[in-house]
Amino acid sequence: MTKPTPKRAWGQAIQNRDEQFEMKRQVVLRTAARTYSDRGFHETTLADIADELNISKPTLYYYFKNKDEILFECHRLGIEAITDGDTPMPPTGTCTGRERLEEFLRRYVRMVLDDFGTCLVMTGTNALEPKNRGRVVEGRRKIDQMLRDILQEGVRDGTLDCPDPKMTAMFVFGAMNWLPRWYHHDGGLSVDELSARLIAFVMRAIAADRCDR
Amino acid sequence: MTKPTPKRAWGQAIQNRDEQFEMKRQVVLRTAARTYSDRGFHETTLADIADELNISKPTLYYYFKNKDEILFECHRLGIEAITDGDTPMPPTGTCTGRERLEEFLRRYVRMVLDDFGTCLVMTGTNALEPKNRGRVVEGRRKIDQMLRDILQEGVRDGTLDCPDPKMTAMFVFGAMNWLPRWYHHDGGLSVDELSARLIAFVMRAIAADRCDR
DNA sequence: CATTTTATTGACCCATGGGTCGAACCGCAA
DNA sequence: TTGCGGTTCGACCCATGGGTCAATAAAATG
Numbered sequence: 001m002t003k004p005t006p007k008r009a010w011g012q013a014i015q016n017r018d019e020q021f022e023m024k025r026q027v028v029l030r031t032a033a034r035t036y037s038d039r040g041f042h043e044t045t046l047a048d049i050a051d052e053l054n055i056s057k058p059t060l061y062y063y064f065k066n067k068d069e070i071l072f073e074c075h076r077l078g079i080e081a082i083t084d085g086d087t088p089m090p091p092t093g094t095c096t097g098r099e100r101l102e103e104f105l106r107r108y109v110r111m112v113l114d115d116f117g118t119c120l121v122m123t124g125t126n127a128l129e130p131k132n133r134g135r136v137v138e139g140r141r142k143i144d145q146m147l148r149d150i151l152q153e154g155v156r157d158g159t160l161d162c163p164d165p166k167m168t169a170m171f172v173f174g175a176m177n178w179l180p181r182w183y184h185h186d187g188g189l190s191v192d193e194l195s196a197r198l199i200a201f202v203m204r205a206i207a208a209d210r211c212d213r
Numbered sequence: 214m215t216k217p218t219p220k221r222a223w224g225q226a227i228q229n230r231d232e233q234f235e236m237k238r239q240v241v242l243r244t245a246a247r248t249y250s251d252r253g254f255h256e257t258t259l260a261d262i263a264d265e266l267n268i269s270k271p272t273l274y275y276y277f278k279n280k281d282e283i284l285f286e287c288h289r290l291g292i293e294a295i296t297d298g299d300t301p302m303p304p305t306g307t308c309t310g311r312e313r314l315e316e317f318l319r320r321y322v323r324m325v326l327d328d329f330g331t332c333l334v335m336t337g338t339n340a341l342e343p344k345n346r347g348r349v350v351e352g353r354r355k356i357d358q359m360l361r362d363i364l365q366e367g368v369r370d371g372t373l374d375c376p377d378p379k380m381t382a383m384f385v386f387g388a389m390n391w392l393p394r395w396y397h398h399d400g401g402l403s404v405d406e407l408s409a410r411l412i413a414f415v416m417r418a419i420a421a422d423r424c425d426r
Numbered sequence: 427c428a429t430t431t432t433a434t435t436g437a438c439c440c441a442t443g444g445g446t447c448g449a450a451c452c453g454c455a456a
Numbered sequence: 457t458t459g460c461g462g463t464t465c466g467a468c469c470c471a472t473g474g475g476t477c478a479a480t481a482a483a484a485t486g
Binding site for chain 3: 258259260270271274279280
Binding site for chain 1: 252253254255256335337339340376377380381383384385386387388389390391392395410411413414415417418419
């Protein structure tokens with residue numbers, strides 16, 4: 001008699017002690033983010049998420065207030081991944097605008113292809129309750145502003161050349177936010193390669209020395 | 214006694230005769246597309262659509278099989294707006310790949326900022342029932358292919374210069390599909406101006422003679 | 427062990443909203 | 457006037473799924 005594959009609740013994620021609460025929360029969030037992303041928020045029932053983790057629906061309510069809060073936390077984590085990543089963006093002045101732009105794009109692409117970033121971009125903010133939506137919208141506005149500032153900086157220091165930074169930012173965000181809809185991690189292309197390609201594309205469009213390569 | 218503001222059902226759209234059936238269908242579809250786009254498919258109830266037209270919910274079922282069909286028709290119209298527009302795309306060979314690209318982008322931008330195109334891009338295909346989803350996915354695949362072909366043609370005839378047409382197409386679609394999320398018709402920028410800006414951006418990235426302007 | 431605290435669950439509640447039905451209404455033709 | 461399509465609606469049905477509760481199990485505590 002071999003072990004009948006235990007099918008442990010919570011998967012392999014649990015081995016520690018007191019911060020288990022926080023860990024379990026994280027596991028729920030990852031699962032939710034993934035499911036929200038590829039099946040859609042409204043197409044995902046709480047039972048779906050619970051089933052995937054071999055737990056019951058009420059257990060989810062032990063860790064979260066309601067379905068909205070789960071979505072909100074996913075968005076929050078996605079936003080945080082950019083605004084305060086582990087290594088802060090190099091401060092203005094320490095390098096050219098063009099260099100900062102490259103760094104920003106590299107980061108953003110990585111973020112948007114992570115579970116929470118993908119969820120942030122794939123699920124609309126309509127589902128969120130007003131207060132939470134406000135916070136998410138504010139967060140995204142800040143990120144928008146970051147890119148605009150970087151572009152303007154590049155224009156000022158002569159390393160970038162785009163007529164309308166605001167609109168350019170939107171084009172670039174569009175290209176990036178669309179990535180999760182077609183890029184698949186299991187393909188032959190790594191995230192780093194992808195971001196390199198995207199950076200190349202953008203740079204050809206707006207780098208000041210456009211005749212190189 | 215003045216007239217008590219009639220509040221006619223169907224608004225002003227009705228004056229003709231037998232094709233009224235088709236007209237009313239269209240009116241429903243436009244209304245639905247708009248509402249789906251800015252409130253989301255699942256956040257829009259049939260009652261919402263009915264109310265907006267001053268008709269009742271069962272009336273909708275006189276014109277459509279169900280909620281899915283309404284969404285599907287919106288997507289279908291969006292797709293048709295590109296694949297068979299009133300003026301067909303100039304056939305391969307009659308002009309350079311670059312010119313065809315410009316024409317395609319101009320068209321696509323116009324389409325994606327129209328009610329049905331916006332709906333196509335804003336609402337996911339998750340909501341559609343399998344069969345309809347298949348048809349929509351197929352339609353979108355064709356459009357993808359169009360752009361890829363154009364890019365390759367441009368590379369071949371030397372008017373475009375992009376290393377990876379497939380990926381480039383995705384970047385460009387991303388930038389365009391994101392337009393409805395930030396562009397507002399009431400602002401100071403016309404759709405034509407916008408598409409010109411976008412085309413300029415793309416061309417700087419991949420036109421063969423990248424040193425002009 | 428006894429007891430308190432933390433986790434987990436089966437069973438239930440109930441508002442929402444997609445979908446249906448039969449009756450009524452309207453324009454028109456004989 | 458009667459009849460007959462095409463059209464519209466009030467009232468209803470009911471599955472789905474978010475959310476709750478009281479009761480249990482599993483740790484921790486002493």
